[in-house]
Amino acid sequence: MLHRVEISRSALLQSVEQYRSVIGRSQFYAIVKSNAYGHGLRHCVQILSPAVDGFGVNHISEAVQAYDLTDRPFLVMGRFDADEARQLLDLDASRITVVLSDIDEIRQLSELRPDLPFHLKIDTGMGRLGRRGSLLDRVFSYLEEHPDLRWTGIMTHFANVEDVTDQSFAEEQLRLFEEAWQRAQVAAKGRPLIRHAAASAAAMILPQSRLDLVRVGISLYGLWASQATKLSHLSLGGPHLQLRPALRWITKIVQINDLPAASKVGYGCTYQTQQASRIAVLPVGYNEGYDRRLSNRAYVVIGGRRAPVVGRVCMNMIMVDVTHIPDVHAGMDAVLIGRQELDGHSDEMTADAMAELSGTINYETTTRIHPDLKRVVVD
Numbered sequence: 001m002l003h004r005v006e007i008s009r010s011a012l013l014q015s016v017e018q019y020r021s022v023i024g025r026s027q028f029y030a031i032v033k034s035n036a037y038g039h040g041l042r043h044c045v046q047i048l049s050p051a052v053d054g055f056g057v058n059h060i061s062e063a064v065q066a067y068d069l070t071d072r073p074f075l076v077m078g079r080f081d082a083d084e085a086r087q088l089l090d091l092d093a094s095r096i097t098v099v100l101s102d103i104d105e106i107r108q109l110s111e112l113r114p115d116l117p118f119h120l121k122i123d124t125g126m127g128r129l130g131r132r133g134s135l136l137d138r139v140f141s142y143l144e145e146h147p148d149l150r151w152t153g154i155m156t157h158f159a160n161v162e163d164v165t166d167q168s169f170a171e172e173q174l175r176l177f178e179e180a181w182q183r184a185q186v187a188a189k190g191r192p193l194i195r196h197a198a199a200s201a202a203a204m205i206l207p208q209s210r211l212d213l214v215r216v217g218i219s220l221y222g223l224w225a226s227q228a229t230k231l232s233h234l235s236l237g238g239p240h241l242q243l244r245p246a247l248r249w250i251t252k253i254v255q256i257n258d259l260p261a262a263s264k265v266g267y268g269c270t271y272q273t274q275q276a277s278r279i280a281v282l283p284v285g286y287n288e289g290y291d292r293r294l295s296n297r298a299y300v301v302i303g304g305r306r307a308p309v310v311g312r313v314c315m316n317m318i319m320v321d322v323t324h325i326p327d328v329h330a331g332m333d334a335v336l337i338g339r340q341e342l343d344g345h346s347d348e349m350t351a352d353a354m355a356e357l358s359g360t361i362n363y364e365t366t367t368r369i370h371p372d373l374k375r376v377v378v379d
Contacts, residue, residue: 002283003251003373006338007039008222009047010379011246015220016051018241023203026210029075031199031217032066033058038289038366039221039247040375045069047377048220056215060084063096073097075119075215077155079129082108088116099155101129103142110149119153119194122180124173126159136180144187153194154184158209161201162226165235170202174209201225204241205232222246223351223362245351247366248338249373253302253330255281256322265319266311271296277323280307282334285316289368290336291358294318298357301335303328304345337365 019028030052031037036044041062045055049070057063058078064087067074076098085108088096093115100106101121109118120139123130131139143151156177160169177197184193194212200219202209222245224230234240257279265271265279273279282300286292292313299306300320307320322328333340339348351362358365 001252001374002254003288005038005040005369005373005375006248006250006378007043007047007375008244008246008248008379009377011222011244012044012047012220013051014244015216015222015241015246016048018239018243019203019214019216019219021239022241023210023214026198026203027053027213029054029056029196029213029215030220031056031215033062033077033217034367035371037218037221037363038369038371040371041066042069043375043377053213056217060087060098064088064091067091067095071095075099077215080105080109082112085109085112088113093117093150097152099129101131101139102135103139106139106142106149114148115150117150117152119155119196120151120184122154122156122177124156124176124180125169126157128157130156132176137183140183140187144189147189147191151188151191151193153196153212154180155196156180158197158199158202161199161206162229165228165232167206167232170206170209173197174206199225201229201232204229205236218363219243221366223366226361245338247351249336249369250338251282251284251334251336253280253322253328253332253334254283256328256330257281266295267314268312271311271319275323277321278325278328279310279319280322280328280334282318282320282336283316284336285314285318287315288370288373290318291354291360291365291368293358294354298354299349301338301340301347301349302332304340304342304347306347307334 030048035041045066054073056075063074073095097117100118121130123132158170196213198209198214200216203214222243259277261275263273284290295312298309303325307322310321311319351365355362355365
């Protein structure tokens with residue numbers, strides 16, 4: 001097996017347990033959209049099912065893929081598409097709730113599955129899905145005029161919690177959400193509604209945002225939403241979360257080349273050996289999710305030691321310098337993300353470090369790992 005992505009069962013369950021210790025009575029929904037942020041949708045649903053109250057996905061197709069693995073409900077949070085929604089025809093209405101933004105979507109759902117519950121998305125400052133202002137007033141009026149609809153909740157999404165320590169914008173969003181909640185209760189005419197707003201960062205650092213449920217994504221996988229989020233969380237009193245990454249990405253050396261000094265390596269000849277060198281070839285590239293921007297910048301861990309990436313990242317291969325690593329040979333593991341300990345040596349490439357080197361965020365780094373690479377549950 002040339003590739004494997006190891007998923008730690010204990011790390012995932014530890015994240016849930018720790019969040020439970022801070023969120024009080026709020027329900028815990030594990031967000032497993034986008035192949036569980038690259039960790040493997042079906043594997044993560046199976047692991048987490050006994051520990052969570054429900055799952056959040058973006059597409060209906062994601063709920064369908066994991067539906068048979070759990071008895072927990074799914075919240076489908078992406079844009080509602082009537083054609084895709086036909087996949088819902090055979091699913092239990094008690095297990096699926098969709099998020100809708102406007103009257104047209106409500107009508108489409110009502111025509112297709114009038115028994116299927118939905119939550120209304122409120123735009124409080126994200127400028128993405130959801131409605132605000134007069135358009136939101138129209139939606140509330142429509143809901144008030146159609147009490148037979150299976151409207152069961154409202155939600156919003158924060159725009160600026162993760163990147164700052166000053167939460168004034170988020171607090172303004174909460175104020176607007178509270179106004180929408182008051183209007184929603186009038187439109188609901190006494191029917192019970194639930195409210196939710198908090199994703200990973202807000203659930204940690206804004207207690208007032210936890211409401212009826214929290215939607216935990218990136219931190220579920222043991223990764224901090226940002227450094228600012230970590231600092232804000234640690235500055236609070238009470239229990240502090242100890243996040244442990246749940247993913248290791250490993251490949252194998254497929255060939256070793258002994259090159260003389262002044263040898264060129266890779267496309268564009270962007271790297272030249274300064275001395276006689278041993279260069280290992282790894283069967284992973286930007287097709288597999290190893291960012292091209294890591295060319296001549298990143299390193300992998302082989303034999304518990306760092307092996308620098310040399311030359312450009314190719315579509316399906318990278319080259320790394322292993323001159324300094326004794327007993328290196330084809331078939332050895334090369335850790336792309338995660339820690340490796342071997343023969344008294346230990347080193348690590350974290351998702352955060354890889355993201356920084358490629359100019360992005362840890363969300364993208366793990367999510368882009370190709371879904372066809374084999375996921376293996378460990379511990």
